[in-house]
Amino acid sequence: DAGVIQSPRHEVTEMGQEVTLRCKPISGHDYLFWYRQTMMRGLELLIYFNNNVPIDDSGMPEDRFSAKMPNASFSTLKIQPSEPRDSAVYFCASSIGGKGLQETQYFGPGTRLLVL
């Protein structure tokens, strides 16, 4: 398996523009996670899905952020409109298990977003 795939790897955009980040989880994994990493706040969980259903989006910073998982092999994280403070590395991760199974999460390479 190719692992978790994220695109684009780098994104530079101007403030106010819409940004869409994409993720393809590992086949067979039923959990998908979106994280944001910044120098100030470290690694933050934004939202996670189980079987394509959003379970907890309490980490999503604002209404400008939205995430979807239309099927088991694809998820998007959208920022509209983007702001300079959204600049960060966004990671997608997937895992097999549920609560109590302690399955590890497999991370994609991340998307480095810069909002000017």
Place this chain on the structure above:
Amino acid sequence: DQQVKQNSPSLSVQEGRISILNCDYTNSMFDYFLWYKKYPAEGPTFLISISSIKDKNEDGRFTVFLNKSAKHLSLHIVPSQPGDSAVYFCAAIGSNYQLIWGAGTKLIIKP
């Protein structure tokens, strides 16, 4: 309030010596802990884990120790190698299967 704390932002160790990375947590309900390793421009990768029913788990050069009474765990790397230079994240499994992450410790192995 940080539930998982890695108080050392960075650590420098001589090649061949032991590296000890520390992690403290506040929630006694956490029952599973993981260490991830992250190289620049890559996503974190799983390294080693430990369940709260154990106090030690070993995998090659990596050993994790858990002290439940102190709510403390540590990762030992021995001997340290240049390729171990990375950021190490401690994480605990919280409610709803969320991973609660520490801020990370940057390990630098000096030749």
